[in-house]
Amino acid sequence: MSIRIDHISKSYGKVNALDDISIQVDQGELFGLIGPDGAGKTTLFRILTTLLLPDHGSASVAGYDIIADFKAIRKQVGYMPGRFSLYQDLTVEENLRFFATIFGTTIAENYDLIRDIYVQIEPFKNRRAGKLSGGMKQKLALSCALIHKPEVLFLDEPTTGVDPVSRKEFWEMLKRLQDKGITILVSTPYMDEAALCDRIALIQNGRILEIDTPKAIVEHYPKPIFDVGAHNTYLLIEKLNAYAHKHSVFPFGEYIHYTDQRDGFDPLELRTYLKNEGLQNIHIERTKATIEDTFMELAKQ
Amino acid sequence: MKRFFGFVQKEFYHIFRDRRSLFILFGMPVAQIMLFGFAITNEINNVDIAILDRSQDASTKEIISKISSSDYFSILQHIKEEAEIEEVFKNGKVKAVLYFEKEFSKKLIKQHTAKVQIVTDATDPNVANTISNYINSILSNYQEEQNRSITLVYQIVPQSRMVFNAELKSVYMFVPGVMTVILMLVSAMMTSISITREKELGTMEILLVSPLNPFQVIIGKVFPYIFLSIINAAAIVILSIFVFHVPVNGSLFLLGLESVLFIVTSLALGILISTISTTQQMAMMISLMGLMLPVILLSGFIFPISSMPVPLQVISNIVPAKWFIVIVKGIMLKGVGIRIVWKETLVLLGMTLLFIGLSVRKYKIRLE
Numbered sequence: 001m002s003i004r005i006d007h008i009s010k011s012y013g014k015v016n017a018l019d020d021i022s023i024q025v026d027q028g029e030l031f032g033l034i035g036p037d038g039a040g041k042t043t044l045f046r047i048l049t050t051l052l053l054p055d056h057g058s059a060s061v062a063g064y065d066i067i068a069d070f071k072a073i074r075k076q077v078g079y080m081p082g083r084f085s086l087y088q089d090l091t092v093e094e095n096l097r098f099f100a101t102i103f104g105t106t107i108a109e110n111y112d113l114i115r116d117i118y119v120q121i122e123p124f125k126n127r128r129a130g131k132l133s134g135g136m137k138q139k140l141a142l143s144c145a146l147i148h149k150p151e152v153l154f155l156d157e158p159t160t161g162v163d164p165v166s167r168k169e170f171w172e173m174l175k176r177l178q179d180k181g182i183t184i185l186v187s188t189p190y191m192d193e194a195a196l197c198d199r200i201a202l203i204q205n206g207r208i209l210e211i212d213t214p215k216a217i218v219e220h221y222p223k224p225i226f227d228v229g230a231h232n233t234y235l236l237i238e239k240l241n242a243y244a245h246k247h248s249v250f251p252f253g254e255y256i257h258y259t260d261q262r263d264g265f266d267p268l269e270l271r272t273y274l275k276n277e278g279l280q281n282i283h284i285e286r287t288k289a290t291i292e293d294t295f296m297e298l299a300k301q
Numbered sequence: 302m303k304r305f306f307g308f309v310q311k312e313f314y315h316i317f318r319d320r321r322s323l324f325i326l327f328g329m330p331v332a333q334i335m336l337f338g339f340a341i342t343n344e345i346n347n348v349d350i351a352i353l354d355r356s357q358d359a360s361t362k363e364i365i366s367k368i369s370s371s372d373y374f375s376i377l378q379h380i381k382e383e384a385e386i387e388e389v390f391k392n393g394k395v396k397a398v399l400y401f402e403k404e405f406s407k408k409l410i411k412q413h414t415a416k417v418q419i420v421t422d423a424t425d426p427n428v429a430n431t432i433s434n435y436i437n438s439i440l441s442n443y444q445e446e447q448n449r450s451i452t453l454v455y456q457i458v459p460q461s462r463m464v465f466n467a468e469l470k471s472v473y474m475f476v477p478g479v480m481t482v483i484l485m486l487v488s489a490m491m492t493s494i495s496i497t498r499e500k501e502l503g504t505m506e507i508l509l510v511s512p513l514n515p516f517q518v519i520i521g522k523v524f525p526y527i528f529l530s531i532i533n534a535a536a537i538v539i540l541s542i543f544v545f546h547v548p549v550n551g552s553l554f555l556l557g558l559e560s561v562l563f564i565v566t567s568l569a570l571g572i573l574i575s576t577i578s579t580t581q582q583m584a585m586m587i588s589l590m591g592l593m594l595p596v597i598l599l600s601g602f603i604f605p606i607s608s609m610p611v612p613l614q615v616i617s618n619i620v621p622a623k624w625f626i627v628i629v630k631g632i633m634l635k636g637v638g639i640r641i642v643w644k645e646t647l648v649l650l651g652m653t654l655l656f657i658g659l660s661v662r663k664y665k666i667r668l669e
Binding site: 049050051052074077081083086090094098099 | 308310311315318319502506508510513514666667668
C-alpha cells in the first residue's frame, strides 16, 4: 500500500477542515480527490506531505509514518502545490536544474521520466518561469516535482486555471506516469476529470462522501435520471422546482437533470405538467448518471 | 555540498535579477557614505554674514578683513541701520550679523573696551552656536595680536587639544556609524525579506518537502549576504580612507574580523525576524522600525549616548550596533587592539549566539 490514511482529523479553530478521513491508495494507483473549493483537499495534501500535523489519526506514505519519519517522506515524494510555486525570476531550465540539484540528482539522470512533458516546454527553456502561460507553468511544475523520480506524486489541483486542451494533455501525461509505477494522488474540482482516475474519493466539508471507482460510483446512483429540455431553460428550472414530486433538479450542460421521488415515475406525466405550465419543445429522455450527479446527491444528504 | 552550492547559486540569481535589491545592496552604501561625508556635517563653511559697522575705522576694518579672509565666513552685505538686522535674517541667506559700536577704535585705545555684538539666526541652534564660537575665537585672536606688546599681570592660557580627530571632522564620526547602518540594513533586512519571500510565494512549501533540511536552507539563504556584506564593508572602508582621508590607526585585519562578527549578528537578527513575519512587507517594517531606528538613534551614531536620559542609556545596551560602533571607533580612530575592545566583542558574540539560538528554536519545520 502506497498511502494509508487512518481516521485523520484536522481543525483550524472551530472550522473542521478534515473530519475522520480514512483512505487507502495502492501502489501505482491514480487516485482522485474530488470536491469543491474548501472541501479540505489542500489540508489533506499538506498533512500527507508532512507540512501540517493532524489533530487526530495517523497516516503513512510509501511506508513511512508522516510524523515520525517525515524526513524520509520528504525525500520520496513529489509535491506540486495548488498555487504555482516555482521561482518566477528563474528560467525554465534553471528551475528544473535547481530542483534536480537539491534532490541530489541531475536533469540528465531522470530525463526519461520527464521527457514527454519537458519536450513541450523545452523550446522556452531560457524564458523566465513567471512569463510562461498557465498550461506551461503546470508542465514545468510537474517536471520539477518529477525530476527526482518520486515514489508518490501529490498534485493539488494541477489543472485549475488551465485551458481545456492543456488539461487533456496533462491527464494523458499522468496516465503515462502511472504506467511507470508512480502512485499519484491528485485533487480536482472538475468532475469530468474524476472519470480518468482509477478510484476517487468524493469529499465535502472535510468529510468523505464515498470512495470507489468512477464507474461504480455512477452505477450506485439510486434513481433513474432524466435529461429534460425546453425552449426556455430558466422557466423550465423554475417549473421543475415547483413540481410536487421532484427529488432533484440540476442544470447539466444543455439539459436539466431531473429525478423524481416516486419509484414508478412516468415521464409523460411530467411532460403534461410542463406543457400546462406553458413550456414548448419539451424533451424528456432517460440518461446515465454522472459523477457530478452522484456528488450532488451525496452532498444533499 | 553540491546541494548547498546549487542553492547559493539560485540565491545569487535572485539578487542579481532584482533591481531593487541590487540598489539596496550596492547603491545605498555608496549614496549613504557620500551623503554623510559631504552633505550632512556639523562643520560650517562659507557662512554668509552681514556687517553693521558704525565706526568704519582701522580696527573694525582689520577685524572685518580677518573674518572675510577665513574660509568659514563670507560677507554678503553691509547694512547701515539696526532695523535692517531683522530684515536680513528674514531674507534667509544671512546667518549672522556683526555689529560694531560707534568709535570702536577710539574706545579700544582710550577706555580699553569696545563692544561688538554678534547676532545669530538661531532657527538652527547648532549652527548659531558654532558661528558665534568661530567669530569669538577670531576676535580673541585679534585681541591677542594687539596685546602682544603689553605685558599683562597674569593670564590664563587654555590650550585645548583634540585627540584622535584634531580637526574635528564630522566624517570621522559618521564613517563608523554609516558602516554599522549599512551592514545592519543589508544583512538583517535583506535576509529577512529574502526568507519571507519564499514563504509568501509558496516556494517554502516545496523547499520543506525536499531533502534539504531547514538548516541548509537558512545557511544557503544567508551565505550570499555574508559575502556581499563583506564586500560592502570593504567598500566603505576604502571610500573613507581614500575619499575622506579617515585614518585606520588600528589593525585592518581586526577591523575585518569584527565586521564579519557584526555581519553575522545582523544576519542572525534577520533570520529571527523572518521566523516571526509572514510577508515581505512585515519583514521590512520590522527591520526598519525595530532595527534601523535604534541603530540610528540609540547607538551613539548621531546622538551621544552619555547625554541621553538614563532609561535610554540602559536600553542602548541591548542595541548591537552600539557595541560595534565603539569597536570601530576604537580601531579606526584610536588605533586600539583586541585587548581594549574584547569586552564589546564578547557582548556582540553573546548576542549573536542568543539570536541564532532563538531562531533555531522558532524555526518551523512545518507550515504552522
